[in-house]
Amino acid sequence: MKFSETAAMLWTWTPYLGQGFLWNILISAVTMAIGTPLGLGLARLRLSGSRLGAGLTAAARLPPTFVLIYYLAYALPPQVELGDTVVPLDGWLKASLALSVAVAGFVSDNALSAFRHHRRGETVEALYFIPAWTTYFLIIMMASSTASVIGVPEIVQRANTVIAAVGDPGAIVWVYLYTMAWFLAFCWPLARLMSHAKARLSRRAGSRAGARAALADRGGFAEFNLIILPDGDMPMAADTILERRFDLPVSLDAIAPIQAAIESAADDILDAGAVFKLTMSVEELVTNVVMHGAVPSSTLGVAILVDPRCISVELSDAGPAFDPFREAPPPALDQPVETRAVGGLGVHLVGKLVDRAYYHRVGERNLVRLVMLRPGAATDGYAP
16 A cells, blocks of 8 residues: 555545544543542542541552453443433443543552642642642553454544454554554643643742751750640641641550551651561550550650651650660660560660650650651651
8 A cells, every 4th residue: 555545545534533532531531520629539538547548548559550441341230220311331431430440549559649738738749739630630541542352442442443343464553553543642642731830840940848857957956845644735847747636545446547557657757677667666665655655545646757858756754754765774685585684675675666756744745756767867856
């Protein structure tokens, strides 16, 4: 087939292929419309410390799209009845439902980060969600062609029809290249626009980060500058954000929700190893309070704070004054195991697991503050 004949053939079939591309746009738009609110809901659950939100997000990342499309194509009925209304479940809608699962997982991860930035007053950083969401929409646009496997008449399925109708093997490459050109013409301008938007946001975020760092350097981070006072006031260092604050009954059952709140707050700040060390330290300290210092009907105060250099977890209880870092007897590590006293090793390890550990007596309550520095954070201003 000559080039002029190929061009004429493609031009003849352009309206037919264009109608198919409209199906791709529809599938992608509906996919994002379904998956985005689901992902936002999961992000809100994770922000509250819910393990359910984290579990559902992880599950949304796993299923292969092809498998889901085939499964929903055969598992869902062709129509459902809502009262007196019959709603058809066409193939394109089933494909959108399958693709929306991955969207929900993506939105959950990115919206969670945006929510945390917004909570900390980092509006510019929170806006990164918009170009990320748009870029993922473009990915879904390309993935929408998978709907052809269940007979949806989108552009790839119609391209196969064109090739069969033309009956010339030489047309295969040209038809598929022309099909790719449709995706390129739609996606490339949006991709360039989002790249420009991200560059502008990066410049603005960089200038804001520099200002925050200068403010932090001027204000310093003195020991106990985030103490929870009995009347509820909290003197805070510059740029410190109260991520979570709550009270729980003094019980071993308090450990899990505290750890979940820490994991949620530290998800995009600390690495997994640092989060594990911090949650294990909290488990040891709460256990120590429950076993040795619990006051009947008292509460355990919890605060999680984020500043430009660290995450801090503060635990307060109404037990007798006791500094676990100075008054707990050091473990006799040089003695045989069978001759050592039971206990004491956990508190000793807390000081090794976290970057900084402080104790203070505030009124009638003990206050323990655990600090984990962000990766690469400067340590000046923190007592060793």
